[in-house]
Amino acid sequence: MIKLWDTAKGFYKKEVGNGYNTSFWYDNWFTKGVLVEILGPRGVIDMGISNEATVAEAVLGVRRRKRHRTELLNAIESEMVAVKEKLWENVEDITPKYAFITWLAMLDRLTTMDRVARWNSGVDVTCALCKNAAESRSHLFFECSYSSQIWEHLMLGILRGSYTTNWNAIVALLKQSDRDKKRSFCLRYGFQTIIYVI
Structure with a gap:
């Protein structure tokens, strides 16, 4: 041999x-x-x-x-x-944990306070980050003043004129296929990273 x-x-x-x-x-x-x-x-x-x-x-x-x-x-x-x-x-295969958390967020299955309140009615549903509104998926990503600052800092340059903090509008942007490859990658990877970190 x-x-x-x-x-x-x-x-x-x-x-x-x-x-x-x-x-x-x-x-x-x-x-x-x-x-x-x-x-x-x-x-x-x-x-x-x-x-x-x-x-x-x-x-x-x-x-x-x-x-x-x-x-x-x-x-x-x-x-x-x-x-x-x-x-x-x-x-995209490099960080599967980001993709998993994003998948949960897309399905609205993260343990946000509005969901926790459904199981336990005595829970304070106020957002832990901004203390201004009830914590839900839409608020946490990216209506909350804290998370919107992070989102703006990372994504304003990529999204330019189509920048938004509305969850449904962001998901619609992610689904668009007419962007160039690198910009689309940066948008998707930034989205997954921010959701994972927050």
């Missing part, structure tokens, strides 16, 4: 997935093979990517794309761009 390792490893290919479990240098994710074997130790310096970096860290990290003198290094840079686009498409 050990004698066949060199032959067998040519057939082994690592799927990138979300990129966080795939080593940039030591896994076979690149079309031409394992990068450390192709480029040697000098590759770390030429590419400017840490020896311990994952594919996600290398591709999504703050790093300027370089133009190299060799075709091989330029081919790696090109494949990194393709992987980056694929990771952006699948980035």
